[in-house]
Amino acid sequence: MTYLLLCVPLLCLALLFFAQPLVGTTAGTWAIDWVKALELTISFEFNPLANLFALVIAFIGFWVYFYGIQYMKKYEGTGRFWFFLSAFMISMLGLVMADNLIAIFVFWEFTSICSYFLIGFFHEKEESRDSALMALLVTGLGGIVLLGGFIIIGVAGGGYDISTLMANQDRLLAHPHAQIGLILVFIGAATKSAQFPFHFWLPNAMAAPAPVSSFLHSATMVKAGVFLMARLFPLLSDLPLWTPLLSIVGGLTFVWGGFIAITEYDLKSILAHTTISALGFLIMLLGLGDDYSLKAFCLFFLAHAFYKAPLFMAAGIIEKRYGTRDIRELGQGLKDDWTLSLAMMIAAISMMGLPPAVGFLAKEAGIEGVLSHPMALTTIVIGAVVNFVAALKICQGVLFGKTKKEKVYEPGLLISIGPFVLATTGLLLGVLTFVYEDLLVAQVLAYFTGVEHNIHLALWHGLNAPLAVSAVAITLGLLTFKFLGASEALVKMVRKLDFIAPSRFYSYILNGTLKLAALFTDNYQSGYLRRYQMIIMIAASGLMASSIIQFTPQFLELRIEFHIVDVFLGSIIIFAACASLITETKIWVIALLGIVGINVVLFFVIYGAPDLALTQLLVEIFTLAIFVFALNKLPEIKTITPAFLRSRDVAISVFAGILFSFLTYLSFTTNIQDTYSSYFAENSYILAHGKNIVNVILVDFRGFDTLGEIAVLLMASIGVYILLKKNKGAKDHE
Amino acid sequence: MNNVILRASLPIVLPLITIFSLVILLKGHNEPGGGFIGGLLASVAWAVYAIGTGKKTFFMNLNALLAIGFLISLTSAGYSVFMDVPFMTSHWGGPAFYLPTIGKVKLSSVFFFDLGVYVVVFAGAARMLRSFME
Numbered sequence: 122m123t124y125l126l127l128c129v130p131l132l133c134l135a136l137l138f139f140a141q142p143l144v145g146t147t148a149g150t151w152a153i154d155w156v157k158a159l160e161l162t163i164s165f166e167f168n169p170l171a172n173l174f175a176l177v178i179a180f181i182g183f184w185v186y187f188y189g190i191q192y193m194k195k196y197e198g199t200g201r202f203w204f205f206l207s208a209f210m211i212s213m214l215g216l217v218m219a220d221n222l223i224a225i226f227v228f229w230e231f232t233s234i235c236s237y238f239l240i241g242f243f244h245e246k247e248e249s250r251d252s253a254l255m256a257l258l259v260t261g262l263g264g265i266v267l268l269g270g271f272i273i274i275g276v277a278g279g280g281y282d283i284s285t286l287m288a289n290q291d292r293l294l295a296h297p298h299a300q301i302g303l304i305l306v307f308i309g310a311a312t313k314s315a316q317f318p319f320h321f322w323l324p325n326a327m328a329a330p331a332p333v334s335s336f337l338h339s340a341t342m343v344k345a346g347v348f349l350m351a352r353l354f355p356l357l358s359d360l361p362l363w364t365p366l367l368s369i370v371g372g373l374t375f376v377w378g379g380f381i382a383i384t385e386y387d388l389k390s391i392l393a394h395t396t397i398s399a400l401g402f403l404i405m406l407l408g409l410g411d412d413y414s415l416k417a418f419c420l421f422f423l424a425h426a427f428y429k430a431p432l433f434m435a436a437g438i439i440e441k442r443y444g445t446r447d448i449r450e451l452g453q454g455l456k457d458d459w460t461l462s463l464a465m466m467i468a469a470i471s472m473m474g475l476p477p478a479v480g481f482l483a484k485e486a487g488i489e490g491v492l493s494h495p496m497a498l499t500t501i502v503i504g505a506v507v508n509f510v511a512a513l514k515i516c517q518g519v520l521f522g523k524t525k526k527e528k529v530y531e532p533g534l535l536i537s538i539g540p541f542v543l544a545t546t547g548l549l550l551g552v553l554t555f556v557y558e559d560l561l562v563a564q565v566l567a568y569f570t571g572v573e574h575n576i577h578l579a580l581w582h583g584l585n586a587p588l589a590v591s592a593v594a595i596t597l598g599l600l601t602f603k604f605l606g607a608s609e610a611l612v613k614m615v616r617k618l619d620f621i622a623p624s625r626f627y628s629y630i631l632n633g634t635l636k637l638a639a640l641f642t643d644n645y646q647s648g649y650l651r652r653y654q655m656i657i658m659i660a661a662s663g664l665m666a667s668s669i670i671q672f673t674p675q676f677l678e679l680r681i682e683f684h685i686v687d688v689f690l691g692s693i694i695i696f697a698a699c700a701s702l703i704t705e706t707k708i709w710v711i712a713l714l715g716i717v718g719i720n721v722v723l724f725f726v727i728y729g730a731p732d733l734a735l736t737q738l739l740v741e742i743f744t745l746a747i748f749v750f751a752l753n754k755l756p757e758i759k760t761i762t763p764a765f766l767r768s769r770d771v772a773i774s775v776f777a778g779i780l781f782s783f784l785t786y787l788s789f790t791t792n793i794q795d796t797y798s799s800y801f802a803e804n805s806y807i808l809a810h811g812k813n814i815v816n817v818i819l820v821d822f823r824g825f826d827t828l829g830e831i832a833v834l835l836m837a838s839i840g841v842y843i844l845l846k847k848n849k850g851a852k853d854h855e
Numbered sequence: 856m857n858n859v860i861l862r863a864s865l866p867i868v869l870p871l872i873t874i875f876s877l878v879i880l881l882k883g884h885n886e887p888g889g890g891f892i893g894g895l896l897a898s899v900a901w902a903v904y905a906i907g908t909g910k911k912t913f914f915m916n917l918n919a920l921l922a923i924g925f926l927i928s929l930t931s932a933g934y935s936v937f938m939d940v941p942f943m944t945s946h947w948g949g950p951a952f953y954l955p956t957i958g959k960v961k962l963s964s965v966f967f968f969d970l971g972v973y974v975v976v977f978a979g980a981a982r983m984l985r986s987f988m989e
Binding site for chain 2: 731732735736739740742743746747749750751813815816819820821824825827828831832834835837838839841842844845846
């Protein structure tokens with residue numbers, strides 16, 4: 122039954138074939154109005170670049186599902202897993218097809234959130250939770266920076282659709298803030314695509330189940346940043362900052378990731394660091410931005426996807442089978458599973474950049490582009506060497522090692538099909554270049570440069586400079602592996618250099634934020650009802666006082682004539698209220714407050730407000746009823762607080778009391794009340810078919826308020842229920 | 856609470872107050888009354904009954920009733936959105952009928968809104984009271 126899940130990627134693949142007519146190669150064919158008031162439209166464009174990415178995502182997605190069905194058999198909560206994996210894939214597809222920057226941002230954040238749940242799938246492990254949180258925080262904060270960059274670009278270019286921005290390109294590039302926009306967007310892309318110095322989250326993300334890792338590292342998530350820079354290449358690559366920024370950061374990441382990779386022994390960790398390295402290479406190629414580099418970008422994207430996915434799947438299988446990922450403990454894996462070993466070897470060939478795999482084509486094209494730049498050429502050679510060594514190290518450690526690790530679990534041979542198919546595809550892509558060279562390389566190149574290209578890829582170009590450089594790189598790689606591969610000195614050197622890695626700063630910032638939040642919460646959310654009441658009272662009165670202070674002159678001029686009845690009822694109220702403060706018996710307090718309430722009712726009756734009178738009366742009865750039950754549980758009235766606290770409370774109460782009297786008096790002086798009441802009086806029957814104005818106001822004219830009030834009543838009632846129930850429960854435990 | 860007179864009169868008083876609270880609810884549109892007062896009155900009636908007999912149960916779950924009442928109000932307020940008019944636009948298409956002493960009652964969206972208020976106020980107040988009783 123679980124095989125039905127394969128329908129999800131299959132549907133996506135099928136949709137891609139219909140996407141061209143549906144979405145259209147030009148923008149705006151298919152668009153959804155999202156927020157009309159803000160002119161936010163989610164529009165889609167199915168350009169050749171989207172085609173390249175979407176095909177790889179859906180194709181690898183299919184095999185990840187196939188692999189995942191075997192892999193996830195023994196775990197609980199797989200429903201959640203498949204839901205987020207599907208959401209992950211679909212948001213990634215949405216991202217590559219979106220034309221609107223805001224839509225790209227939304228899909229971008231979706232992939233971050235999905236990856237959070239997927240990396241933290243084994244949520245009972247602390248390591249897993251921490252890694253998930255780290256990925257979310259780094260990519261999420263990067264996302265905010267990205268949004269800032271998008272807004273700057275949108276403002277500078279006069280729109281958020283990339284197609285619109287392309288039309289306004291001159292205006293955008295001339296804008297003084299366009300460079301800042303580029304930097305912000307690049308920071309966002311760098312956090313997502315694990316560029317130095319934000320690369321530290323990616324190795325931790327290997328806490329995810331293997332299907333997620335292989336998907337996340339090959340086609341989704343980390344490729345989002347690369348995709349974004351590629352998507353914006355035609356738009357922003359003419360900015361002077363583009364080439365230095367991307368090629369330096371990318372080149373640094375390329376070399377750095379590779380160096381750490383060859384000092385690791387954990388299989389997944391080696392792979393994760395080579396992913397960082399590969400992402401750096403992709404960004405660097407975009408930064409260089411000449412035709413050869415862009416060709417190499419397309420080819421290396423394909424190559425990396427089709428070797429990294431099978432290698433990560435293999436790492437997952439090996440961990441299941443032998444219970445460890447340490448390549449020092451593994452070895453002789455060849456004897457147990459031929460399919461998997463073959464897949465790993467083929468993938469490693471592509472990773473090393475050897476013919477006939479597509480990795481070779483990518484490396485050759487990359488070298489060809491930088492022959493005249495010694496710095497870039499050196500970077501590529503060093504990067505190629507370290508990746509070569511890393512691939513050799515994996516193969517040697519897992520397949521041809523001396524130790525023989527006993528199996529602890531057999532996941533079945535079916536599980537090896539996925540990696541085998543993907544690795545073989547990577548090999549075939551190197552041989553059968555005529556199948557895809559137009560659709561996936563030439564057209565994408567045309568997207569980048571705006572000029573049609575005619576490309577013929579071939580493994581054999583004759584004896585030329587790139588081939589020679591390749592040969593040098595391979596020789597250097599073999600030498601490095603032979604003499605330095607297992608060297609402890611190298612490991613120590615790289616570890617020492619690791620101090621500039623910002624993962625320490627991450628933990629400082631995270632712990633600092635948590636401490637600050639705890640400090641604030643402890644003081645502000647004290648848990649004492651009286652403290653909350655005080656804060657609310659002070660804040661509300663203070664805010665009101667600050668805004669009505671301007672009416673003081675009107676207040677001073679006001680003269681109100683009191684009727685004899687007012688004086689009589691008023692003095693009763695004042696007397697009862699004051700007496701309730703002095704008395705020390707609970708019953709008396711309740712009775713005296715009741716007197717206050719009933720006299721207010723009388724006021725309402727005298728001045729013709731039967732609805733209010735009725736409500737007030739019922740509230741009095743209701744309060745009394747509550748007191749009847751609560752009386753026994755209330756403590757005796759005692760003076761326990763020191764005098765200065767009592768005087769503070771008196772001051773607050775007096776201030777609030779004066780303020781409300783002030784407000785009431787003020788309502789006599791303004792005319793607003795007249796216009797409203799006459800409007801309601803005139804229209805109550807005409808518009809709302811009711812003769813009782815109060816009720817018409819409640820349920821019709823100001824019905825929204827009533828809706829809010831009953832919502833508050835609902836919450837308050839549930840609050841009382843839970844508070845009292847909780848106390849009861851606590852007593853039961855004692 | 857052991858008060859013979861109260862206990863003897865309750866079977867008569869309780870239905871009377873409840874009916875009266877409904878009358879207040881229905882009359883509210885044209886004369887003093889309405890959902891808020893009606894609901895409060897009904898809850899007070901129930902409180903008196905609970906005090907008199909010591910029976911704290913209501914014939915249905917008060918939490919559920921609270922939610923139902925709120926949903927009635929929300930639906931009557933919100934369904935206008937689907938008719939392409941702003942939220943809470945009142946709708947007067949329903950049938951009208953005459954009740955003794957109350958007069959004309961028209962089944963409008965406003966009436967259902969008021970009914971929801973009645974139910975929420977009753978259930979909310981009764982819920983609070985019962986929390987204190989327990």
